[in-house]
Amino acid sequence: MSIETTFRISVPDSELSLLQQKLELARLPDELDEAGWDYGVPLADIQRLLARWRNGYDWRKYEKELNELPHFTRDVEVDGFGALNVHYLHRRSKVEGAVPLLFVHGWPGSFFEAKKVLPLLVEVSSEHPSFHVVVLGLPGYGFSQGVKQKGFKIAQYAEVGHKLMLALGYEEYVTQGGDWGYPVTRKMASTYGPKHVKAWHTNMPVCRLPKPHRNPLLFLQLILHRFTPFSPYTEFERKGLERAERFIQKGQGYSREQGTQPQTLGYSLADSPVGLLAWIYEKLVNWTDHYQWEDDEVLTWVSIYWFSQAGPASSLRIYYEVMNENMDLSPVREVPLGVSYFPKELAPVPKSWTRSLVGDVVFEIEHTSGGHFAAYEKPEELVNDLRRMFGKGGPVFGVVPGMTGYTS
Numbered sequence: 001m002s003i004e005t006t007f008r009i010s011v012p013d014s015e016l017s018l019l020q021q022k023l024e025l026a027r028l029p030d031e032l033d034e035a036g037w038d039y040g041v042p043l044a045d046i047q048r049l050l051a052r053w054r055n056g057y058d059w060r061k062y063e064k065e066l067n068e069l070p071h072f073t074r075d076v077e078v079d080g081f082g083a084l085n086v087h088y089l090h091r092r093s094k095v096e097g098a099v100p101l102l103f104v105h106g107w108p109g110s111f112f113e114a115k116k117v118l119p120l121l122v123e124v125s126s127e128h129p130s131f132h133v134v135v136l137g138l139p140g141y142g143f144s145q146g147v148k149q150k151g152f153k154i155a156q157y158a159e160v161g162h163k164l165m166l167a168l169g170y171e172e173y174v175t176q177g178g179d180w181g182y183p184v185t186r187k188m189a190s191t192y193g194p195k196h197v198k199a200w201h202t203n204m205p206v207c208r209l210p211k212p213h214r215n216p217l218l219f220l221q222l223i224l225h226r227f228t229p230f231s232p233y234t235e236f237e238r239k240g241l242e243r244a245e246r247f248i249q250k251g252q253g254y255s256r257e258q259g260t261q262p263q264t265l266g267y268s269l270a271d272s273p274v275g276l277l278a279w280i281y282e283k284l285v286n287w288t289d290h291y292q293w294e295d296d297e298v299l300t301w302v303s304i305y306w307f308s309q310a311g312p313a314s315s316l317r318i319y320y321e322v323m324n325e326n327m328d329l330s331p332v333r334e335v336p337l338g339v340s341y342f343p344k345e346l347a348p349v350p351k352s353w354t355r356s357l358v359g360d361v362v363f364e365i366e367h368t369s370g371g372h373f374a375a376y377e378k379p380e381e382l383v384n385d386l387r388r389m390f391g392k393g394g395p396v397f398g399v400v401p402g403m404t405g406y407t408s
Contacts, residue, residue: 002167007071007087009063009143011307016059019273019306023054026274041278041285049281050274052295062300069115073143076163078156080149086160087143087309089114089135090168093122098130099390099405100170102161102188106179107315108280109373110142110304111135116379121386128387129397129405134168136161138180140317146310153321158187162196172196172400176386178204178374180318186332189359193335198399200359201338201386203374204345207357208329218356233350236341236366240348247347251286254279258316259323266313269305276312277302287372289344331359336396338363338389340382342370362395363388 028050031043070091075083089111092098101121105113114135121131137144138157161184165173175197177185182204189200210218225231231238257265268275280302284293305312337359341348343366355361365385370378388394390405398404 002075002077002083004072004074004167007073007143008067009071009307011059011063015307020054022271022273023050026050026272028274037285041282045281046274046278049277049295049298053273053277053299057296057299059300059303062296062303066112066300069111069118071143074164074167076160076167078152078159078163081147081152081156084139084147084160085145086139086164087111087137088164089118089137090133091118091122092132093130093405094124095130095405095407097403097405097408098122098132099400099403100165100173101131101133101386102165102170102173102175102185103133103135103375104161104175104177104181104184105135105138105141105375106177106181107141107318108283108301108305109179109376110301110308111137112142112301112304113373113376115376117375117383120379120383124407126407129391131386131390131405132170134165134170136164138184138315138318140310140314141308142304143309146314147317151321152317153325154183154187154327155191157184157318158191161185162188162192165196172198172403174199174201174390174396174400176201176203176382178202179372182206183322183327186359187328189335189337190328190330190332193332197335199336199338199362199390199396200332201340201363201389203340203342203382204372205339205349205354205358206329206347207349207353210353210357215356218352221350221352236343237348237350239343240341240345241350243344244347244349251346254283255319258319260320262313262316262320266311266316269312269316273302273306276306280305284373287344287346288377289342289369289371291371291373291377329357331357333360336360336362336399338385338396340364340374340385341366342372342374342378343367344369344371346372 073087076086103114121133140146175185182202185200189197212219221232374382
């Protein structure tokens, strides 16, 4: 059994000095008149953020705040890859029989995404269940060790999450994930459920387009939607499909580059803090639903990447590995699934697709606002969904034997 170590973020002064030097030497491009966001992040936004990062932003202040979270590390053995030192947050509820829940982030996120939901999930109340929460820092992200060998795919990330939960004493548990957290927790459900993974929840269900020979009814519905005025989908679903089509046409450039030449892009992100800022800031704005980002929020989010143990380039390689594997997206039928639909998710799919092509959907809810980073953008809504799914009267109440989340 590996040893758990309490962890504190402590960026060396030399790294802060180097960052300041690079910010001082930053050279920005020009910009077309009235370009707005059409060509990418506006120059005025980067000028403002750069000025704040250079003069006024206090990393030590936010480092201290981050260290108020319950940080730990431990070595996790991954078959064929040896031991990886994994960073995670772990906060147990005061309710001994709380529901063990693993939260898995994606790109360009980190453990920081769970900052707002963590205190809500462990909250004790007679009105809703409480959770023991583990927030996995994916290998190569934040303060988790990076991978040095090729071929670290979704199955390996899932293995890390599962073995971490076992090491913490959670033989049976549930999961929540969006972005890369979706395929990781999906793989956990299909591989380790229903023995260990008892239920899973996502805010970003992903599936392939319906095929005429495999999903004739779903395919016919899609044809009706595309080529006739008689769409079978709700207004929410129609707008979701429109958003998905726009994202496929105009929003996937980052994924193609990260999935084909991550090393080439990595040089720029590892050497230029402004390049890293622009690359991530674009996603924070475009992927949220008019969320009012404070400059220091953005700079803390990006600084975690800049100061990450393995460096920013390490976080990109999951795209390459997934693009070069035939990832299994067959439905997970033995583990119950809950879905929260947020209207400004990157590529929302109709509920009928999720039910048929993703898994055994037992809980689903549509929200009127919210985007890709649900845990950070809409923490109360996401937590309330989990409480409803796992609480009394919910479809999977008591799914973890002996752990209902309520005081006895």
